[in-house]
Structures are given as C-alpha cells and as structure tokens.
Amino acid sequence: MSRVVKLAVIPGDGIGPEVIAEAEKVLDAVTADSGVVFDKTRFSLGAGRFLDTGETLTDDDLAAIAANDAILLGAVGGKPGDPRLKDANIERGLLLKLRFTLDHYVNLRPSKFFVGAPGPLSDPGEIDFVVVREGTEGPYVGNGGAIRKGTPQEVANETSVNTAFGVERVVRYAFDLAERRRKKVTLVHKTNVLVHAGAIWQRIVNEVAAEHPDVVVDYLHVDAATIFLVTDPSRFDVIVTDNLFGDILTDLAGAVTGGIGLAASGNINPDGAFPSMFEPVHGSAPDIAGQQKADPTAAILSIALLLDHLGLTEESARVSAAVEADIAARTAARTTAEIGSAITARL
Amino acid sequence: MSRVVKLAVIPGDGIGPEVIAEAEKVLDAVTADSGVVFDKTRFSLGAGRFLDTGETLTDDDLAAIAANDAILLGAVGGKPGDPRLKDANIERGLLLKLRFTLDHYVNLRPSKFFVGAPGPLSDPGEIDFVVVREGTEGPYVGNGGAIRKGTPQEVANETSVNTAFGVERVVRYAFDLAERRRKKVTLVHKTNVLVHAGAIWQRIVNEVAAEHPDVVVDYLHVDAATIFLVTDPSRFDVIVTDNLFGDILTDLAGAVTGGIGLAASGNINPDGAFPSMFEPVHGSAPDIAGQQKADPTAAILSIALLLDHLGLTEESARVSAAVEADIAARTAARTTAEIGSAITARL
Ligand SMILES: CC(C)[C@H](C(=O)O)[C@@H](O)C(=O)O
Ligand SMILES: CC(C)[C@H](C(=O)O)[C@@H](O)C(=O)O
Numbered sequence: 238m239s240r241v242v243k244l245a246v247i248p249g250d251g252i253g254p255e256v257i258a259e260a261e262k263v264l265d266a267v268t269a270d271s272g273v274v275f276d277k278t279r280f281s282l283g284a285g286r287f288l289d290t291g292e293t294l295t296d297d298d299l300a301a302i303a304a305n306d307a308i309l310l311g312a313v314g315g316k317p318g319d320p321r322l323k324d325a326n327i328e329r330g331l332l333l334k335l336r337f338t339l340d341h342y343v344n345l346r347p348s349k350f351f352v353g354a355p356g357p358l359s360d361p362g363e364i365d366f367v368v369v370r371e372g373t374e375g376p377y378v379g380n381g382g383a384i385r386k387g388t389p390q391e392v393a394n395e396t397s398v399n400t401a402f403g404v405e406r407v408v409r410y411a412f413d414l415a416e417r418r419r420k421k422v423t424l425v426h427k428t429n430v431l432v433h434a435g436a437i438w439q440r441i442v443n444e445v446a447a448e449h450p451d452v453v454v455d456y457l458h459v460d461a462a463t464i465f466l467v468t469d470p471s472r473f474d475v476i477v478t479d480n481l482f483g484d485i486l487t488d489l490a491g492a493v494t495g496g497i498g499l500a501a502s503g504n505i506n507p508d509g510a511f512p513s514m515f516e517p518v519h520g521s522a523p524d525i526a527g528q529q530k531a532d533p534t535a536a537i538l539s540i541a542l543l544l545d546h547l548g549l550t551e552e553s554a555r556v557s558a559a560v561e562a563d564i565a566a567r568t569a570a571r572t573t574a575e576i577g578s579a580i581t582a583r584l
Numbered sequence: 585m586s587r588v589v590k591l592a593v594i595p596g597d598g599i600g601p602e603v604i605a606e607a608e609k610v611l612d613a614v615t616a617d618s619g620v621v622f623d624k625t626r627f628s629l630g631a632g633r634f635l636d637t638g639e640t641l642t643d644d645d646l647a648a649i650a651a652n653d654a655i656l657l658g659a660v661g662g663k664p665g666d667p668r669l670k671d672a673n674i675e676r677g678l679l680l681k682l683r684f685t686l687d688h689y690v691n692l693r694p695s696k697f698f699v700g701a702p703g704p705l706s707d708p709g710e711i712d713f714v715v716v717r718e719g720t721e722g723p724y725v726g727n728g729g730a731i732r733k734g735t736p737q738e739v740a741n742e743t744s745v746n747t748a749f750g751v752e753r754v755v756r757y758a759f760d761l762a763e764r765r766r767k768k769v770t771l772v773h774k775t776n777v778l779v780h781a782g783a784i785w786q787r788i789v790n791e792v793a794a795e796h797p798d799v800v801v802d803y804l805h806v807d808a809a810t811i812f813l814v815t816d817p818s819r820f821d822v823i824v825t826d827n828l829f830g831d832i833l834t835d836l837a838g839a840v841t842g843g844i845g846l847a848a849s850g851n852i853n854p855d856g857a858f859p860s861m862f863e864p865v866h867g868s869a870p871d872i873a874g875q876q877k878a879d880p881t882a883a884i885l886s887i888a889l890l891l892d893h894l895g896l897t898e899e900s901a902r903v904s905a906a907v908e909a910d911i912a913a914r915t916a917a918r919t920t921a922e923i924g925s926a927i928t929a930r931l
Contacts, residue, residue: 488807
C-alpha cells in the first residue's frame, strides 16, 4: 500500500509555472518507485488571478491549501509598476499571508557552492551553510501605520515585534540543525543599535547555547555579516536571524553561490500543525516569463528540501546529487525544460 | 589673514588613535600653504574613557564638541564581550548620540574601486557610487522597549520612525548630488513588506524626482540591492536609503571595493547648524590595536571628505589622488605610519 502525500501546487506568476513544471518532472521521476504517491491540487494564485478576479487569497483558498500535507510554490508577483496592481500587495496578501497563517516559523535557506556554478567571487572557497530565518515576526509583522499621510507632516512608523516564544522556537531549530552539521551557530542581528530586539535574540541564543555545549556560538552584526559573506563565506555553518536580516542575507548568499537561480527555500512549520511550503528564493521575473529562459534549479532544489521534510531522505539526496552533477557539467545555454530534463536524466 | 577652522579630534579606541595620527599627518601637509589653519581640540571619548570615569558623553563634552566647525573621529568601542562594558553602549551613547544631537541627517558614504585595491570580486568593473544614508531617523531612533523582560513571555519591540521632514531633506541632498554626478538615483527600501515606511520614502522620491527630470530614478528592494552590489556594482551612481539599510549596504560596498580599511564617511549637517563629523566606516578593531597593522586609508579619505565639506575642493582632490596613486602602487605589507607617510609624500 502506498503512502499518499497531498501536495498543493501554486505555480504563480511569470516564470513560476515554467520552473514548477520542471520541479514536478523531477519529483515525479524520483518518487516513481518510492511507494509514495503525490496527490496534487493546483491553485491559481498570484497577480494573474488578482487581475482576473480581484482576489488575492480568500479564506476558502487558505482552507483548501491548509488541507494539504505540503505546498510547492513557484513565484508570485506581477510586472513592477503595473498600474492595475497599484493597490494590490501580492507579497503581503499572498506570500506573507501564507507564511504567517500557516505558522512557517522556520524559513530555511541553504547556501551551497556547487563546483561549476557561476559566481561573482574570485575565490568562493567551500561554501556550505544554512540560514535559519525567522518567518513569523520581527519587522515583517505589518505592525505599522502613518499619520498625516501624503502631507509634509507625515510620520510613518513600522514596528518590529519579537517574542520570547517566537525567537526561542526558531533558535532551538537552528541549534538542532547545527548538531547534525558542523556544530556552529552564528547569530546575526544589530544588537548595538536595535537594543531591545537585539537583547531578546542574544538572551535566548545564550540560553539555548547552554544546552548545547558542543555547539560553537558566534555573533555578528548584520553589516559585518554581509562583509564575511563575500570575503569568508566558508566560516558559516548555521546562521540564525530575524525575518528582515534573513531576507537580506539570503539574497546575498544566493548571489555568491551562483545566483538566485540556484537558491531554494523551505517555509517550515516544524510542529506539523500546518503544511510546510517549498519555493525558490527568486521572484517571478515577468520580463523573461514564457521564454524558457529561467533556470529551474532553485525550484528543483526546493523539491530536495520538500522530500527531506517528508522523511524521503534518500530521494532528497538523489535530487541534490543530480543537480550537483548537472551544474558541474554546464556549458552551453539551455532552456528551462532542457535543464529540468537533464537533471531528471541524472537521477 | 588665514582662515581658522576649529576641528574637534576624537581619536577614540583601538586602532582609532593610530589611523587618526596618519589622517592628521595628511591634513597638516595638504593644508600647509592653503591659508587655512586648523585649530584642533582633542577629546578623550570612547570605551577607554568610560572605563576610567564611567562617562560616555556628557553635556559638557557635547557642548564643547558642538563649538567646533568640524569633527574628525577615529573609531570607538571596546573589546567585544568585555564584562566591564556590559552596561555601556558606546555605540548608542556616543556615536549615535553625536549623529543625532548634531543632526547629521546625511551619512555620506562614497564607494570607489581604486585599481590595485584588493577585493573579493573576480570582475569588479568600474565602481563609483555614493550611498546617501539617512542619519537621524528610521530604525535607529531607539524607539523600542520590552515587557516581561527575561521571561518566556517577553515581547520586545523596536519602532522605525520616518518623517516627511526627515526623508525629504535627505532625498533632496541625494538628487542634488546626483545632478553633479552621473544623474542617477536609486532608492533602496523594502516597500513590499515595510509598506508604511516604504510608502513615505517612495512618495517623497517621486515628488523630488519630478523636480529633477534629468535624473534617472530607480528602485530596488534591499535584498536585490545586495545582489547587484556583488554582481553589477557599476550600475549605481547615488543610492538613497534609510539608516539601517544604509548601514548594511555600505559595509558590503566597502567589502567589494577593497575592504572597509578604505571606506570613508561623512556625517553631515548640510544646513551648517552643527559641525559635521568625518570618520572611517570601520570600527575600533581592538584585536589589532597598537600594532601598526591598521590601514589608515579610510581615515585619510575621510580627510578628503572633510576638506570638500569645507570648500577646500582642490586640497580634497589632492588627497584622493594621493590615495589612488598609493593604492595602485601597493605591494608589500606596510605599517600604519608607513602608509600614512607614503600618501603624504604623494600629495
Ligand atoms: C517577496 C518578498 C515578500 C519575500 C520576502 O521578503 O520574504 C522575498 O524577498 C523572499 O525572500 O522570499
Ligand atoms: C557602530 C554602529 C552604531 C554604526 C552604525 O550602525 O551606524 C556603524 O556600523 C557604522 O556604520 O557607522
């Protein structure tokens, strides 16, 4: 009897559908004989749906998505500056709403430099770290407002909210992960300026560190962390940080490891109360949509994260190995589908 | 009759005094025949002073510093983790207090790649941009707090405050600067997530842009901006951004242009109501203090910014040219004083 995994698939906008098609190709191939069957439901969400219907994410959508075991998302967002999207905020209303409602408190973003990958650094060295980005609080809570809007007297505030509950659970996740890796956790924050938010992060890291005497703990201000990401990225094993700093560091990390065309992510609810969601770090890139120009590797590596999350560690490793081999062999430019097929062939 | 410029000198901690000694060497040499005399007052401030006296920055200190025409600062801050500094926050209590009290609303941070400079990028290209970082509001205002501190129920908040008054004056500065450069302004923010703070920045940039039809205006999310800083830094001319994003971008920019040993900054009050302050972007680096290992170039380039601010544009250009020539000729390792003397000799 086979195990059935209910998978919500949200291809989204722009290059989303193209890269998701390749990710599904890989998923189907690698699980063909695994005894696991994916029962997929497709959701049409994103800027396209908003333009058609005026809806971003309804309660019915949310309930239907939440009824799945996991979610695969391509990318969402329309053309920058599209006047019809002026009052839509697809990022907040769809992507962040999913992350917050489904309590994705771990935003897991591995950074690994695969030999053969392009990259801006003259000497990348061995890059293999994971950013554990908090996903449900910090500056992302949407806790802000403005008075006298549009006038010369406007004041616009934005509040970062950090709770011991929220910080502790993600910090614990980071230490547990470090125990299974090279046993080093780096907290990134700006404790010398954001003293209140910084203090709660530092306190909880210290407390959890005391339970993990074998894990080396380091601290870096976010500005210094960006320097080390380009001058000495191999110093990192597990980085734990807040929602905003994690956003910034992982784009930069993606760039130094060959571009965000390769960067995968998991929005994880480790408690299993809600389905976790896997997506490439890149956006919908409407300018190259439909042209088979997008690299589906980030979406395919998101499949590896999904498989790992489902306990299919062997299948996950096969996907990673196939990607690694494909990158090592890259020469001529290929279409999105060609890359997906080449990786599938290597499984 | 010579013009007298009253200069407050704050060497500070760690490598601060060493790099300031070289900066003064250059200042003295380049202004020797300029008809300008610097009337210097030294202030002993920083972690050292705090450990001696328990004081960080008294009202008397502030008044005495404010009575000058300009300020030259080395670096402040003690050894990380020094238990005697546990309750001191030299950064907030001294550096940020100076910037806020003296209304340094423009934190000016040029990034230029000098041929011969070391750098992590395999192909840096022509890098020559200026970050205009807001210096008196945003997430740096210290507007936060915590409840149930130290307990599992702690909530710690941190509020970013952005005013039309504060944003407009720094945006105007950025556009005026762009008019004298390559006429391009890039706003960096995270408008899709920090919607209130983002909206006031975007609105004011749009308004000021309308008065500068010849300036090309661009927008980047902060995460995307870090990518371009390592993959295509020559696309930037003037970047305008808030206090926190500016902090992050300028450390990264320093790294890609040869290290923060070369990155200078000016904390400017363009209205002239208060003295402006010039300092290297780097910190006090207590681990290498007193060993003549620090590169004084950032401090020396801060002299170029100081001279420019004082209207001594020819002298400023001579300092920059001397630094550029020195970097192009760099080979063996040199002491702090050797670098300072070599640059002085090239003036
Ligand atoms: C689209 C945006 C809201 C999102 C974020 O800031 O989290 C993206 O940049 C990411 O990193 O997944
Ligand atoms: C020391 C610190 C408060 C300061 C800042 O964050 O502004 C520093 O990083 C800088 O960039 O000058």
